[in-house]
Amino acid sequence: MSVNESQIKNTTAGAIDDDDAVIFKERKRLLFLGLPWTFTKYTVTPSFITVESGLLSTTEDDCYMYKVADVKLTTSLMERIFKLGTIVCYTGDVTNPELKLVHVKHSREIKSYLLKQSEAARLKRRTLNTVDIGAHGADMADLDHDGIPDSME
Numbered sequence: 001m002s003v004n005e006s007q008i009k010n011t012t013a014g015a016i017d018d019d020d021a022v023i024f025k026e027r028k029r030l031l032f033l034g035l036p037w038t039f040t041k042y043t044v045t046p047s048f049i050t051v052e053s054g055l056l057s058t059t060e061d062d063c064y065m066y067k068v069a070d071v072k073l074t075t076s077l078m079e080r081i082f083k084l085g086t087i088v089c090y091t092g093d094v095t096n097p098e099l100k101l102v103h104v105k106h107s108r109e110i111k112s113y114l115l116k117q118s119e120a121a122r123l124k125r126r127t128l129n130t131v132d133i134g135a136h137g138a139d140m141a142d143l144d145h146d147g148i149p150d151s152m153e
Contacts, residue, residue: 019047022023023113026104028053034105042101044110046117049089049099063099066125067092068118073111079103087111 030042043050049068051088068088079085085107089099104110122128 018145020045023105023117024110026101026106026110028101029082029084029103029105031076031078031084031103033104034084040102040106044113047121049114050099051099051101058109061096061099063089063093063096064121065114065118066121066127068099068107068121071111071114071118073107077106085111087114089114 016037022043022045024042024044026117027036028038028042029036030038039055040051040053043052045065047065048064049065051059053059053061068089072090073085074088075085084103084105086103087101087107087110089101091097091099092120093099101107101110
């Protein structure tokens with residue numbers, strides 16, 4: 001699906017209320033020549049990301065957009081030659097904490113859309129993304145490793 005920046009703006013403006021509207025539909029491509037001869041399809045809508053893979057035995061994996069915490073785009077030399085990219089979505093999803101969209105065209109547009117839409121979905125659902133930095137229970141430290149917190153000894 002060929003998409004340019006103006007189409008993204010027009011589509012996202014009209015698709016805010018329609019959570020089932022398909023914004024991007026891409027296929028995983030072979031790295032050599034960038035041909036779509038694989039059986040993996042990626043679908044991005046305003047509310048979720050779907051990865052469908054397989055020919056005879058198929059697997060469909062979904063991730064809600066509000067669970068996407070960060071997005072990373074990587075492009076190898078071969079991917080740049082064939083105008084492809086790999087997008088990694090770091091999610092709060094239990095089944096797939098790193099959702100990869102491998103060797104897709106329009107990777108920059110998809111990445112920027114995912115960043116903007118994931119933030120909009122979090123605001124819409126009024127959810128907050130937090131990171132556990134391990135500071136909880138500092139007063140319950142067990143420095144002598146006897147199984148009893150030092151503050152209780």
